[in-house]
Amino acid sequence: MLSKKTQYAFHALIHLAENVDKGPILISEIAQEKNISIKFLENILLELKNAGILGSKKGKGGGYYLMRPPKEIALAKIIRLLDGPIALLPCVSLNYYERCENCKDEAVCGLHEVMSKVRDASLKLLENKTLKDILTRGM
Numbered sequence: 001m002l003s004k005k006t007q008y009a010f011h012a013l014i015h016l017a018e019n020v021d022k023g024p025i026l027i028s029e030i031a032q033e034k035n036i037s038i039k040f041l042e043n044i045l046l047e048l049k050n051a052g053i054l055g056s057k058k059g060k061g062g063g064y065y066l067m068r069p070p071k072e073i074a075l076a077k078i079i080r081l082l083d084g085p086i087a088l089l090p091c092v093s094l095n096y097y098e099r100c101e102n103c104k105d106e107a108v109c110g111l112h113e114v115m116s117k118v119r120d121a122s123l124k125l126l127e128n129k130t131l132k133d134i135l136t137r138g139m
Contacts, residue, residue, distance in 0.1 A: 002136065008036050009044050015025040016054070017131055024056065024063030044082070051081050051132070054089060070131035086126060089118040096121070098123040 003015050004139045011034040016117065019025055027045060031038045046096055048054040066073070079086055090098035092115045099106075106112045 002079065003083050004038075005040075005044060006079055008034070008133075009048060009078055010075075011036065012041060012045060013048070013053075013073070013131055014134055015076065016066050020066060024064040024065045026111075029063075040123065047081065048078075050090050052053070053074055053078070053081075060081055070135055073131045075129045075131070075134075076126035078124060086122055087115065089115045092116045092119045094123075107118060 012030050015030050015033055016025055020121060027038055027041055030036070030045075031041045045054060045056075049056055049064070052067055054063050054064050055072060056062070076086060085093040085096040087093035087096070089100060089112070090096060091100040091109075091112055100109075100112075103109050103112065
């Protein structure tokens, strides 16, 4: 399940994408439009900026803006950045692997096998879907 933090990040990113022609957008505008706490949104946007997804400009006419077009921002990247692993179990995670405590042998574990397939299907979809896909459907 996506955390509130990640859901808010997507709402903010979509707002920035919809208003890309206006230049940098103030945090207060995004917070008001999307009904998100400014303090919470500041932390989210800072994480996105530190990851190179957003840029910011200080002073008059300042705010946040997308560093790349929406079609180049994969949903998987945002989810991993803010929520961590996409896999439902740590033993099938590609980037956050941990051995499961209750599993005797991953090679013969049925749950491991099924969850690997779920991970692969999820990744295929999330790595190929972008902010642009959300924009075209509305949010």
